[in-house]
Amino acid sequence: MLPTSASDEPARPSALWYALGAMLIVGGAAAFVISLGVEGRRIENRIGGMARVTLPEGGVVELSQAGEQTIFYEGSPHGGPRLAYTEIEPSLVVTPRSDQRESRAAPLEVRAVEQVEAYPRGAVNGLSIARFDAPTAGRYRIDGRLLPSDTEHPDAVLAIGQLRLQQMMGRWDGVFGGAVAATLGLVCGTLTLILTFLVRRRQFTTRDD
Missing domain, CATH: 1.10.287 (Helix Hairpins)
Known part of the structure; x- marks a missing residue:
């Protein structure tokens, strides 16, 4: 061929x-x-845009949406209290607030996170420590404390939101x-x-x- x-x-x-x-x-x-x-x-x-409160004083935060909310501890990556989730989570108390019958509102269930998440924010790092379910949008009172043995860093900033x-x-x-x-x-x-x-x-x- x-x-x-x-x-x-x-x-x-x-x-x-x-x-x-x-x-x-x-x-x-x-x-x-x-x-x-x-x-x-x-x-x-x-x-x-997350709401923030300082412990141990606590305070009232305004949540714009209902549903699962995550509580983050914002601390310095080079210092600050050593967080033990099994100890700090039970000390957190979240109570719904309203203009009427504030004293009758029952605290919400605060549970430990299934998996820790973290984020950088300026000179601090945010670390997820707990979650709770907000039944409605509105005002919520956040109270709590750090580890009882921690006296060097008595204050803690918590950020709360759907993140x-x-x-x-x-x-x-x-x-x-x-x-x-x-x-x-x-x-x-x-x-x-x-x-x-x-x-x-x-x-x-x-x-x-």
Whole structure:
């Protein structure tokens, strides 16, 4: 059989496919970086908007939404009291407040966190120590104390709000979605580069029927 001429051979893919593969990889990486920035600002705004109270004085906080609330202890990463969750959690008392019959409101159940979450906020770090369920939006009285043996750091700032860091990080419009986009971009871009290279080098062949 006579060899086929160059005109009978299938055309090799354009070098633009290399550019397409590179664009997929870079685009996926850019989507991940953007998602980090968006998620960071979202978490920062949520943290800044939480209600705060200082122990042992306690105080009344205003919760804008009903549902599960997380209590974070905000302390210096280089010092502050040593928190023992089994000791500090029972000392926290959360009582609903209203303009009428404040003294009759029963304290809510305060439970320990299933998994500790943390966040940085300026010179302090927030550490989740307890959760409770707010039946309605409104005012709640927070009382409690630190460990009885702790006398060097008598005050503690608590931040209260609906903040679940792991759930926020797992949203499609956050870091999770950016990670998926980066993975797809890397896989598709790499495959595009490899296939383009093989075809252009005539190492990718097809069989005639």
